[in-house]
Amino acid sequence: MKINTKVRYGLRAMIEIAEKDNLTGILQKEIAEKQDIPLNYLDSIISGLRGAGLIINAGGKGSGYFIAKAPENISVYDIYRAFEADLTLVQCSCDANECLRSDYCPTKDYWFMLNKTIKDTMKATTLYQLLENKK
Amino acid sequence: MKINTKVRYGLRAMIEIAEKDNLTGILQKEIAEKQDIPLNYLDSIISGLRGAGLIINAGGKGSGYFIAKAPENISVYDIYRAFEADLTLVQCSCDANECLRSDYCPTKDYWFMLNKTIKDTMKATTLYQLLENKK
DNA sequence: TTGCATTCGACTAATTCAATAGAATTACTT
DNA sequence: AAGTAATTCTATTGAATTAGTCGAATGCAA
Numbered sequence: 001m002k003i004n005t006k007v008r009y010g011l012r013a014m015i016e017i018a019e020k021d022n023l024t025g026i027l028q029k030e031i032a033e034k035q036d037i038p039l040n041y042l043d044s045i046i047s048g049l050r051g052a053g054l055i056i057n058a059g060g061k062g063s064g065y066f067i068a069k070a071p072e073n074i075s076v077y078d079i080y081r082a083f084e085a086d087l088t089l090v091q092c093s094c095d096a097n098e099c100l101r102s103d104y105c106p107t108k109d110y111w112f113m114l115n116k117t118i119k120d121t122m123k124a125t126t127l128y129q130l131l132e133n134k135k
Numbered sequence: 136m137k138i139n140t141k142v143r144y145g146l147r148a149m150i151e152i153a154e155k156d157n158l159t160g161i162l163q164k165e166i167a168e169k170q171d172i173p174l175n176y177l178d179s180i181i182s183g184l185r186g187a188g189l190i191i192n193a194g195g196k197g198s199g200y201f202i203a204k205a206p207e208n209i210s211v212y213d214i215y216r217a218f219e220a221d222l223t224l225v226q227c228s229c230d231a232n233e234c235l236r237s238d239y240c241p242t243k244d245y246w247f248m249l250n251k252t253i254k255d256t257m258k259a260t261t262l263y264q265l266l267e268n269k270k
Numbered sequence: 271t272t273g274c275a276t277t278c279g280a281c282t283a284a285t286t287c288a289a290t291a292g293a294a295t296t297a298c299t300t
Numbered sequence: 301a302a303g304t305a306a307t308t309c310t311a312t313t314g315a316a317t318t319a320g321t322c323g324a325a326t327g328c329a330a
Binding site for chain 1: 288
């Protein structure tokens with residue numbers, strides 16, 4: 001049970017992008033420097049965030065990145081989902097065919113509950129709250 | 136973010152062991168059959184549970200395994216800990232030296248909170264509750 | 271002493287993770 | 301139009317982890 005680096009870096013990159021005033025975008029290079037993320041690696045992070053519709057690159061080359069929606073409308077889980085499939089702690093709890101004992105297995109419901117708790121917690125915190133917390 | 140098979144199998148094995156009447160222990164072979172766990176693999180699971188003090192093998196050969204404490208005193212997290220180190224979603228949140236920006240990083244506190252939520256949830260459910268749920 | 275149960279450690283195949291490298295593309299600047 | 305910096309894409313790598321297997325050693329009991 002670990003949060004992988006893409007999600008961790010992704011969250012940090014989002015904060016960096018969100019913090020920037022909306023007048024000028026922020027360049028990958030600048031994010032990489034401020035957050036100590038290898039530039040080459042960061043581009044796959046940026047690519048994930050862009051694909052998830054969380055950031056946009058307004059114009060071409062030097063325009064930099066902007067946040068795509070208001071920070072209060074972006075949850076940590078949104079960022080998680082930019083890099084990972086829907087959270088599934090154990091396979092059987094989302095796919096009953098996965099396991100023959102599914103009908104009477106008491107662990108299935110438990111893992112499902114834990115899964116929901118984690119997911120709900122990630123959905124409950126927004127980027128806005130993280131930014132407030134920083135001040 | 137996955138629960139690995141040792142923890143999953145370990146929980147199922149514990150339920151199997153706890154369900155058995157206290158008069159006779161349960162053999163590895165029996166657990167393996169009832170829970171569809173490869174016998175060879177199960178022995179490392181058993182070893183983990185035994186090492187954590189959750190089960191005991193009373194006598195020698197055919198005596199089988201018994202649960203070491205009352206099911207209401209065994210949490211899911213106890214079983215998790217039989218196979219895994221203390222839950223640490225991200226390294227920096229438990230080791231401030233790990234990261235230079237630790238002092239002002241707003242993600243650190245967030246991951247720490249999520250970490251605690253997950254851990255508390257696993258601590259809050261006991262084996263007893265899972266057995267009740269099965270009935 | 272034979273057999274079954276248990277225990278231990280080494281090993282492996284497959285997968286995932288984190289990061290790098292290089293090429294291709296884009297579009298601003300002059 | 302040419303040069304250049306930024307961006308995007310694809311492929312690759314090395315390390316680590318996971319899930320499981322295998323074989324041998326040990327222990328006890330009939």
